Each structure stands twice: as C-alpha cells, then as structure tokens.
C-alpha cells in the first residue's frame with residue numbers, strides 16, 4: 376500500500392465520503408477514508424497503486440485530484456525534509472519523464488511569478504532530468520498548501536503543505552459542472568434538479584457502462600443526463616406528457632443528450648404513472664435515481680378519478696364506432712395521491728426490480744423541526760446505506776440511498792402506516808414553515 | 810420510442826400482470842424512422858442478456874421484419890453482421906407514431922411524437 380493525497384472540493388462536504396466510498400466499492404475495493412474530515416480539503420489515503428487511485432477519483436464530482444504523496448509538513452522545511460526522505464525511493468522512475476510543476480494554494484493569496492519560481496526551485500534536489508513541458512507533460516509535480524483565513528485575509532504562511540505527483544484529476548476538474556450548467560441546456564424547466572447533485576446522486580447509484588438506470592419521475596431529465604454521463608443507459612417515465620415532449624423541436628430532452636454527446640445512452644422517456652407501471656416485471660434495473668413529486672413545483676398525481684360514476688359516461692361513450700377511452704385523443708384523468716404511499720410504492724418497486732447490491736437513491740425534502748427517523752421509509756429487503764443532508768434555511772433535502780441485499784437479508788420495515796406522522800412538506804412549504 | 814423499448818414494456822393494467830399475453834404488446838399502424846447512431850458492439854453485447862428474444866422476433870414481425878432467427882443464436886458476440894442488424898433494429902429504429910395493443914385485455918396504447926403513452930383510463934386504473 377502507498378500513500379496518496381486526495382484534494383477535495385469544499386462543496387457539499389457531507390456527501391464527499393459517501394461518494395468516494397461508493398466509487399471504491401463500485402471498482403471492487405475498500406478504501407480507508409478515516410482521514411477525511413469535513414473541515415479540510417485534503418486527506419491521505421492508502422491505496423494499492425495508481426490504478427486504484429484513478430478509479431477512486433476520476434469520476435468523482437466532489438473531489439478535485441489525487442496525487443502520489445511525496446512528502447508533507449507544517450512548514451516548508453518540514454516538507455522538504457519529508458520529500459528528501461520519501462522521494463529517494465520514488466524519483467528514479469520519473470527522472471527522465473517530461474514534467475511541469477503546479478502550485479495549489481487552498482485559500483491562499485496569489486503568488487507572484489518570483490515567489491512561484493522560488494518555491495519550485497527549492498525542489499531542485501530532486502534532480503529531475505526530463506524536459507520541462509507546460510502542455511501534456513508526462514508528469515505533473517504539485518505543491519499543495521492549505522491556508523487559514525484570519526480577519527478575512529489569507530494567513531501569510533500555510534498551515535500545512537504537501538508535495539506529490541499527480542495521478543488523476545476528477546470530473547469536476549475536467550469541467551463537468553460548467554458543461555452541465557442548467558441554463559445552457561437546450562431544455563430545462565422549473566423542476567430541473569441541480570446538475571452537480573444529480574451527478575453525485577448517480578455516483579452514489581454506481582451508474583456505469585453496461586447498466587440500465589431508471590428515473591421514474593424524470594421530468595426534464597437531470598438524473599437521466601447524469602446517468603448517461605457516467606456511461607449508463609438511461610430510462611425515464613413521467614405522468615406529465617408535456618414535460619416529456621419538451622418545448623418544441625430542438626428543445627426537448629433528446630436535444631440535451633445530443634449536446635452532451637450521449638445520445639446513444641438515451642434509452643427512452645415514456646409517459647407513465649409510476650403506480651401503474653408498464654415495465655415488464657422481470658426487467659432488471661441496475662439502479663433507480665429520482666426526485667419524487669413533493670407537490671411544490673409539480674403535482675403528485677396518479678391515473679384515475681374520484682368520481683368514477685360521473686366519468687363513466689365520458690370514457691364509455693362510443694365515437695366513430697370506438698369507445699372514447701380507446702381513442703388516440705382520449706385524455707386520461709388524474710387524481711391526487713399521497714406522497715407517503717408513493718414512497719412505499721417506490722421502495723417496493725426497488726425491492727422487486729433491483730439486482731443484489733443495486734441501489735435506490737432518492738431525494739426527500741423535510742422541514743427542519745420534523746423528526747427525521749420517523750419520516751424515513753424502510754423496506755426489509757433494502758438496507759439504508761446513506762442518509763445525507765443538504766441544508767436550506769427552514770428545510771433540508773435528504774438524499775436517501777438504499778442497497779438491495781440478498782435473500783438472507785431481513786432489515787426493518789417502516790411503511791407509511793408505521794411512519795404515521797405524515798410528511799406534509801407541501802403544506803408546510805406553502806405556509807412558510809410556521 | 811426505440812425498438813429496444815418494445816422489449817421492456819407490457820400492458821400497465823394490473824390484472825394483466827399474471828398473463829403471458831400482456832408482453833410484448835402488439836404493434837400496429839406504426840410510422841418508423843431511422844435515427845443513426847455509431848455502431849457500438851460492446852454496448853449492444855452488454856444489452857443482450859436483458860433481451861427477451863422471442864419478443865424481439867415477435868415485434869419485428871409486427872413491424873414487417875421477418876428476417877430474424879426464431880431462436881436466439883449462439884455466439885452473437887462474434888457475429889458482426891447480426892450485431893449490425895440488431896444495432897439498426899434495436900437502437901436506430903424509432904417508432905414515431907403507432908398503436909400498441911394488449912393481447913390479453915385488448916387495451917390500446919398510443920405512441921405520439923415518439924413518446925409512448927401508458928396512462929390508463931379510470932375504469933382500468935381504479936380496479
């Protein structure tokens with residue numbers, strides 16, 4: 376095992392461990408992430424080799440890069456002492472490689488050209504003999520420094536320093552967030568889910584090439600786009616035909632896939648009431664990722680009517696020799712349904728359709744004063760593996776991640792009946808959480 | 810709707826779940842369009858285990874294509890011509906408009922603007 380240094384983004388800090396754990400598990404190894412803390416953008420992890428390091432970070436959205444650790448210290452002198460010691464065994468392999476140096480100053484002020492050169496030249500003892508190449512060098516040696524902020528200014532000296540050889544950079548560092556910016560998509564709407572967290576959700580779902588991923592409440596398709604970005608084939612359903620149709624030619628979900636170059640991974644979107652599902656029972660979905668309808672910007676509806684007798688005339692009337700309900704232009708009426716029942720349906724569906732270790736990831740908003748454990752649905756065949764919080768002012772949004780376990784597993788069940796206390800998020804939202 | 814999707818969907822009526830007749834649906838009056846995608850044999854091979862071959866053959870026949878072998882051939886992975894045919898059938902063939910009928914209950918679903926509509930009328934949804 377070797378020491379690697381991970382450089383993280385400070386965005387959504389509570390989700391970072393879950394993302395890296397999920398990516399490691401997806402690649403078939405376990406990484407000891409105990410060094411990771413919410414306060415720091417750096418931590419050291421022991422891994423087998425560069426390949427594992429790349430597997431851990433390349434797809435990550437909440438990390439920035441990973442380096443083979445060549446030294447660390449609280450001061451530059453300490454850092455050099457450690458680098459001199461460790462690099463003895465590391466440097467020979469790279470002595471003739473083309474290279475460049477990089478400096479990452481977390482919260483630090485900008486260094487002048489002279490300061491940068493002085494810092495780089497202080498590593499002259501490595502005696503690298505390769506060509507210096509600013510574009511596509513074989514190796515990038517990086518000095519990383521963490522500064523504290525004192526009186527809203529970066530402290531003059533870093534608290535801690537690292538030196539390492541870059542092994543891989545993350546999706547984030549390759550610009551995925553800029554490319555996925557919602558406002559730049561040909562098609563989006565008021566329900567479009569945050570692009571960054573959609574990509575994170577699909578990392579927690581372990582979506583990957585060869586897989587089939589399903590968003591039952593696909594709307595404008597944020598999760599489907601994210602799943603395809605990670606190489607999976609994406610399917611979505613929604614009860615709202617207009618959302619699926621988009622805003623005209625060149626402004627529908629398919630256009631977004633074209634823009635991202637993932638058209639071949641756009642399975643289909645189908646107009647469907649999730650509770651009257653048309654996917655054949657033995658079709659396996661590798662993961663299910665979604666943001667169910669909470670009734671804030673969109674309705675939670677199912678097919679049917681509460682006034683069946685009154686409606687019967689409308690559906691059974693015969694027009695041109697055919698029952699109205701069998702005609703192409705028939706509009707199926709919808710009625711209200713309870714969110715709690717819908718979540719029960721969602722867990723039941725996942726328990727039936729996921730393969731062993733397949734994941735269900737969905738978002739659930741709750742008011743801050745609600746008792747969370749009583750609100751989280753559970754199914755005996757699904758293990759709740761993460762319950763992650765994104766805080767807002769008076770409410771928070773949780774990402775619940777479940778893994779389907781094998782036939783021997785028997786967990787707890789908490790259905791809407793047991794939950795009792797209703798998730799009346801919609802009412803509370805419109806009454807401003809009073 | 811892609812041809813591939815015809816292999817995934819059945820009748821949405823709950824009382825049809827138990828019947829083998831509710832999958833695949835019967836495809837009629839379909840307007841097809843070819844939407845080109847780069848040939849990607851690896852991707853196609855990864856999808857093969859999910860396919861119900863009988864349903865592929867049956868729906869292809871509904872749409873007028875009777876050239877497929879009636880049983881899933883061995884070693885499709887190495888049969889480039891068949892993979893290319895499947896690529897164009899499963900992934901490139903789009904049903905733009907059409908009718909899907911359940912062979913069990915007779916309910917009719919429509920595809921409009923390439924989007925299949927599986928919403929049920931009240932008397933089939935409430936039951």
Ligand SMILES: C[S@@+](CC[C@H](N)C(=O)[O-])C[C@H]1O[C@@H](n2cnc3c(N)ncnc32)[C@H](O)[C@@H]1O
Nearest residue numbers: 566567568592594595597614615648649668676
């Ligand atoms: C919170 S939005 C999801 C938005 C989506 N993540 C996006 O990026 O646009 C919930 C969606 O669920 C849909 N919906 C409501 N009831 C449904 C049902 N019974 N079956 C399927 N979809 C439903 C709504 O039409 C809405 O598009």
Ligand SMILES: [Zn+2]
Nearest residue numbers: 820825911914
């Ligand atoms: Zn039927």
